[in-house]
Amino acid sequence: MKRDLFKGDLPVLILAVVGEAPCHGYAIAREIERRSEGALGVKEGALYPALRVLESNGAIVGEWQEQVGTPARKIYKLTQSGHAELEKAATSWRSYARSFERVLGGSNEPA
Amino acid sequence: MNPLDEFLDRVGGHLRSMPGWKREEELRELRSHLEQRVEDFEHEGLKTEEAQARAVEAFGSPKALGGKLCDAWEGVPTSWRGIAAGVLKTITIWFVAQMVWWTPLVVLSHLASISPYTPTPTYLYIFLVFALLSTLVVSIYCGILLSSLLGRRGPMVVLAAPFLAALLADVVFVVEHYIPVELYVPEGNMFYQQVAGLFLELLFTFPLWLLGAAMFRIIQVRRLRSLPRGEVPNAKGNFGPFLRFKSRKG
Numbered sequence A: 001m002k003r004d005l006f007k008g009d010l011p012v013l014i015l016a017v018v019g020e021a022p023c024h025g026y027a028i029a030r031e032i033e034r035r036s037e038g039a040l041g042v043k044e045g046a047l048y049p050a051l052r053v054l055e056s057n058g059a060i061v062g063e064w065q066e067q068v069g070t071p072a073r074k075i076y077k078l079t080q081s082g083h084a085e086l087e088k089a090a091t092s093w094r095s096y097a098r099s100f101e102r103v104l105g106g107s108n109e110p111a
Numbered sequence B: 001m002n003p004l005d006e007f008l009d010r011v012g013g014h015l016r017s018m019p020g021w022k023r024e025e026e027l028r029e030l031r032s033h034l035e036q037r038v039e040d041f042e043h044e045g046l047k048t049e050e051a052q053a054r055a056v057e058a059f060g061s062p063k064a065l066g067g068k069l070c071d072a073w074e075g076v077p078t079s080w081r082g083i084a085a086g087v088l089k090t091i092t093i094w095f096v097a098q099m100v101w102w103t104p105l106v107v108l109s110h111l112a113s114i115s116p117y118t119p120t121p122t123y124l125y126i127f128l129v130f131a132l133l134s135t136l137v138v139s140i141y142c143g144i145l146l147s148s149l150l151g152r153r154g155p156m157v158v159l160a161a162p163f164l165a166a167l168l169a170d171v172v173f174v175v176e177h178y179i180p181v182e183l184y185v186p187e188g189n190m191f192y193q194q195v196a197g198l199f200l201e202l203l204f205t206f207p208l209w210l211l212g213a214a215m216f217r218i219i220q221v222r223r224l225r226s227l228p229r230g231e232v233p234n235a236k237g238n239f240g241p242f243l244r245f246k247s248r249k250g
Helices: A010-021 A025-035 A044-057 A080-105 B003-013 B018-042 B048-057 B062-074 B082-115 B120-148 B155-176 B188-203 B208-226
Strands: A058-065 A073-078 B232-233 B247-249
Touching: A010 A044, A010 A058, A010 A073, A010 A080, A025 A044, A025 A073, A025 B018, A044 B018, A044 B062, A044 B208, A058 B247, A073 B018, B003 B048, B003 B062, B018 B048, B062 B232, B082 B120, B082 B155, B082 B188, B120 B155, B120 B208, B155 B188, B155 B208, B155 B247, B188 B208, B208 B232
Parallel strands: none
Antiparallel strands: A058 A073, B232 B247
């Protein structure tokens, strides 16, 4: 079941993808869709503003790379502060997901 | 003009606060993304025109995209919480600044009026002049502050100010009706009247707010557009409350 990302979700996912390996904007969007098996839809219009905010916060840094035969691409990689932010966000999300799972899988206490 | 060029042209038209070199970079990156998307759609069997239309559709409104990219470039808040915080900060400054001048004036006027033998002192008129001048200056400053904190949304928020001011004054009158302070403190309702008066003052001074916000926005956009290659706006120093402008190496 496909679901659009909420506004606050996208920066974390961008950090997760870029944390794995440096890549450009298009590859980030496709990788999020691939990893989520199509469940999470990236709005292209939200991707580049999110990348800019992460760049200005110093979490990622972008660099233009000229390539032979293809247009130049801006490749993003994670900075040290980006790694720290990713760790913090990932821990918070995992804890949230576990709690959600416990409530969904649990049963009410007898009255 | 094909759909990609048309879309990028329209986005470019909304990147108003970016210098030329930055606008080119943004459009270059967007073009690269769109071209790859079109290629993927063509591999899926779509014709070029259809692939281009779908690629552009996935980006949504060029105006919204251009606005968001400018907000990110300027480092201004985009969430409702951030915008509300900026508005609250400005209104607090307005309120405190006005109370500093108008409270003593109201108290002194009241003291002078309750004594039948005391003519109105000259210093009251001096106080009144200072209070009026401060209203003028503070109104323009608050307009500037809103533009500084909220970027392109600053002047838009100012346009909504009269409605907000009238609403707040109404709230104060309603509170006064249900919680009359006069029962506990003689002439206590003077406080409510002063607070409501300040909000109504906001209503009447909103042209000054708008003047400050609009003038500042024009200067701010000019400064942003003239940033040399490699420099980016420093949001913390960028026309903050003390009107400093700093850029930093990107």
